[in-house]
Amino acid sequence: MTTKSEMSRLEGDTPAQRLLALLEVIAGKDQFFTLQSMVEETGLPKPTLHRMLQQLETSGMLQREADGRHYSKGSRLRRLAESLLLNDTVHGARHAVLRKLVDDVGESCNITALSGGEVLYLDRVETSAPLRFYLHPGSRVPVHCSASGKLFLAQMAPAQRRRLLNELTLEGFTRNTLVNPEALEAEIETVGRQGFAFDDEEFLPGLLCIAVLAPNPDGPSNTGLAIQAPIMRMTRDKALECLPALQRAAEQIAAINREALSDAAQAVAGER
Amino acid sequence: MTTKSEMSRLEGDTPAQRLLALLEVIAGKDQFFTLQSMVEETGLPKPTLHRMLQQLETSGMLQREADGRHYSKGSRLRRLAESLLLNDTVHGARHAVLRKLVDDVGESCNITALSGGEVLYLDRVETSAPLRFYLHPGSRVPVHCSASGKLFLAQMAPAQRRRLLNELTLEGFTRNTLVNPEALEAEIETVGRQGFAFDDEEFLPGLLCIAVLAPNPDGPSNTGLAIQAPIMRMTRDKALECLPALQRAAEQIAAINREALSDAAQAVAGER
DNA sequence: CCAAGGGTTCCGATATATGGAACCTGATTA
């Protein structure tokens, strides 16, 4: 079953990226593993893998058992993982705000960012209601058919926006998707004036979203916050009722971002 | 204060290892950071660091804020860390056994392995008693003056042992350190017969240890288990009273190792 | 309009990675 099926051959353009991909495979293992088992799992040539594992071993990321054939995760790797998770209060704080918002409005919510001309889902908390859309952090959607995407567009300088939109094809996903540039411009103008945006089945049939930006007084914001619900439970009017809670949450997230930025500027070396 | 003090210039012999070291620095950051701040912290040339960060960004390990200057940890990095910690029940299980042993005997205990001719501390749980030696996982001590080290030596074939000891200098740390090869051989012989070993102030003055190996029927064991206590609270006789508890714990750890190995051999692809 | 402090790009010299093939090693089998 693990023969030659769908192993992704450790994609990556550079050696370093391939090594990270290897680390991900290793991270998922809950047992000891051997060179050979990794060869089968990743499809990499044996000497290549041998070299990679050797590097990880000499740097203390992996360790070998007595037999010299089985590897397991080293203490340095574990410390790295712990440190990564411990020192991520920014994400933790954002996530807490998100969770609270989901509690308040009873629908799935997510935090988004503009990345490479697309909207990137940074984090997401699902409602507990049985009927729901399943979208996960890390996925991307086009700007022109996303509520927060339209907000990102609205805060751009016109020239900048035109440059971006010229490179993009306004792909139509549903009957409601704005594929006409003029219509999109008009919508963006409205959205910019209002300070919030809808996505009324413009990307997925049956999905209605409302979004705002985490306000950033010093310039454009790259943090969107959106509620997503099936139209079975949500209308534009109902969504508007959630707007205050949404804006409150957005302000909290803005405060978290602001703090993280100013901390970084000072770079105080205060460990606890 | 962060000017030119003691930044370690990201040690590492290969690019990949340097990148991992960079990841460790990033892991410790709890805020956004910029290229420039990393240059100051690591001493790496700007273009080099720029390339590294770029690689991490394009692979989703990092992400940039709206200003394009501040980086933060990406979702893929977070997932990697979570996966690393979640799928490490081997370590978790071992640690639980260790913790229980510390409860039972009331003194600090650790799990060790032989690595590159030295004894490596894999894990350690401290007693709560106020007076204690502070040694941490990842540190190394010479084989000839460590209780578990002597056990590792005792299970080697004589030729193998001689090869190792010939390369080592029997450095003396205390009055009790066995620096005489004949005396060491005799001790090893005793230790091998008994199945347990003492370190009676042979490495650190005032520190007494007793160790056993996690038994491995299929060959030599690379897992030692030791109790370490200050002589204020511990004598050889008292240590012997702890031996049954120690051996019980060692057997449990052996069972955990055995399981992890057989799982690995089968390499069943069962996710939950 | 001109600095100045970042970030980004260039590019030739250099160091690494690559992976097929050969080699070693210990365990099993004949």
Added chain:
DNA sequence: TAATCAGGTTCCATATATCGGAACCCTTGG
């Protein structure tokens, strides 16, 4: 005891990535 085999390890010519000084490009802020 020798032949076999399944890993692991090493070799090495070639392809690729890294390195980092220097120059370039932005965005502030005077």
